[in-house]
Amino acid sequence: xxxxxxxxxxxxxxxxxxxxxxxxxxxxxxxxxxxxxxxxxxxxxxxxxxxxxxxxxxxxxxxxxxxxxxxxxxxxxxxxxxxxxxxxxxxxxxxxxxxxxxxxxxxxxxxxxxxxxxxxxxxxxxxxxxxxxxxxxxxxxxxxxxxxxxxxxxxxxxxxxxxxxxxxxxxxxxxxxxxxxxxxxxxxxxxxxxxxxxxxxxxxxxxxxxxxxxxxxxxxxxxxxxxxxxxxxxxxxxxxxxxxxxxxxxxxxxxxxxxxxxxxxxxxxxxxxxxxxxxxxxxxxxxxxxxxxxxxxxxxxxxxxxxxxxxxxxxxxxxxxxxxxxxxxxxxxxxxxxxxxxxxxxxxxxxxxxxxxxxxxxxxxxxxxxxxxxxxxxxxxxxxxxxxxxxxxxxxx
Amino acid sequence: xxxxxxxxxxxxxxxxxxxxxxxxxxxxxxxxxxxxxxxxxxxxxxxxxxxxxxxxxxxxxxxxxxxxxxxxxxxxxxxxxxxxxxxxxxxxx
Numbered sequence: 001x002x003x004x005x006x007x008x009x010x011x012x013x014x015x016x017x018x019x020x021x022x023x024x025x026x027x028x029x030x031x032x033x034x035x036x037x038x039x040x041x042x043x044x045x046x047x048x049x050x051x052x053x054x055x056x057x058x059x060x061x062x063x064x065x066x067x068x069x070x071x072x073x074x075x076x077x078x079x080x081x082x083x084x085x086x087x088x089x090x091x092x093x094x095x096x097x098x099x100x101x102x103x104x105x106x107x108x109x110x111x112x113x114x115x116x117x118x119x120x121x122x123x124x125x126x127x128x129x130x131x132x133x134x135x136x137x138x139x140x141x142x143x144x145x146x147x148x149x150x151x152x153x154x155x156x157x158x159x160x161x162x163x164x165x166x167x168x169x170x171x172x173x174x175x176x177x178x179x180x181x182x183x184x185x186x187x188x189x190x191x192x193x194x195x196x197x198x199x200x201x202x203x204x205x206x207x208x209x210x211x212x213x214x215x216x217x218x219x220x221x222x223x224x225x226x227x228x229x230x231x232x233x234x235x236x237x238x239x240x241x242x243x244x245x246x247x248x249x250x251x252x253x254x255x256x257x258x259x260x261x262x263x264x265x266x267x268x269x270x271x272x273x274x275x276x277x278x279x280x281x282x283x284x285x286x287x288x289x290x291x292x293x294x295x296x297x298x299x300x301x302x303x304x305x306x307x308x309x310x311x312x313x314x315x316x317x318x319x320x321x322x323x324x325x326x327x328x329x330x331x332x333x334x335x336x337x338x339x340x341x342x343x344x345x346x347x348x349x350x351x352x353x354x355x356x357x358x359x360x361x362x363x364x365x366x367x368x369x370x371x372x373x374x375x376x377x378x379x380x381x382x383x384x385x386x387x388x389x390x391x392x393x394x395x396x397x
Numbered sequence: 398x399x400x401x402x403x404x405x406x407x408x409x410x411x412x413x414x415x416x417x418x419x420x421x422x423x424x425x426x427x428x429x430x431x432x433x434x435x436x437x438x439x440x441x442x443x444x445x446x447x448x449x450x451x452x453x454x455x456x457x458x459x460x461x462x463x464x465x466x467x468x469x470x471x472x473x474x475x476x477x478x479x480x481x482x483x484x485x486x487x488x489x490x
Contacts, residue, residue, distance in 0.1 A: 026441075
């Protein structure tokens, strides 16, 4: 068996020997140490024989002695295969260049992703990466390794804390953590604090400035609360007044609560039906019953398919059928007022700033008409009423 | 002399448990069904055709007949024949 592979490797020829004395030829070959195999008689005169390439010349000499004719029928083995392949060298070149190009392309940068950076930083990062040589179409093996890139980029970029560089095949990914530079405090000019609305002062917390009002004072909108002038009366100093002034403010809100309402609620039972829509024709593919619900709502979800930017004439449709239930709710007058109060409070809290507190509430008016309870509520709210008012700086002072 | 040697060989084979083909220079023939026949210790090809292979032996001739014969391998002392073998005969002159 070992011989066979050897012969394939070195190459062998299949020859036809024409003449009477084939058996004597076989014997002479054996005696002179020429290897022959696969001896196949075709008819009385002709024999087909395999013989290795280096032995062919010697065999030819022997055949001449025996007065036999020789005809080469086939050439087999690697040397001949290679020759044959060389004839189609374009094909081989194509194969080789394909592998080569594939190799090159798979070693190129195709994509650079930047994650976690704002547009400005991203632009700067891309520019810095470009300078290092990380750009589309560059060969990855010509670039420094990921760690080195990371180090260089972190050095170049001043306004980032950390850059993580990872390479996924042909794409690079930069993860950026930006430095958070604390905002500078606004330098505020000299100012007063004035009231934003009509209120009764509840309490004051003044950080800077000279309070002008005291607790339980009644103020109108625009009344000066905290003055920006401090110090002696003759030589006042200007400061930026700062502080909180809490005042009691009254709010009025009106609500209407119907005594009887009917709702539609979902019972939770549902059925899905799936369709494939072809040229506007809906073909059901799954789910064939409507669920036999008494009351139901149906929703259609169509998801069309796109090829590039063209909408395809087929789409997938999901139809959801939900069972609904009619519910009637009725309140007594007392209940309605309770609900109304809650609703009004909720509404009010939405409008108020976060630090406001509701101190008290009163039902101002209540009326029942047309099956509705109408409520007018009054709320006593404590909230910050101070707002800044800049002091114009006079020339020459 | 030859006869004496033969007798010694025969005695050795029978009494010393030595394989006959080694001691007496006889052909060893291995057959795999009808497909293959493998002959060791032959002395050359006498005649070869599609249907018959005659092999010289030390004594006499081995005639193998059948159909579609192909000599797969041939070495100075070994031969592997492939085909459909129908009979193996010994001919003594």
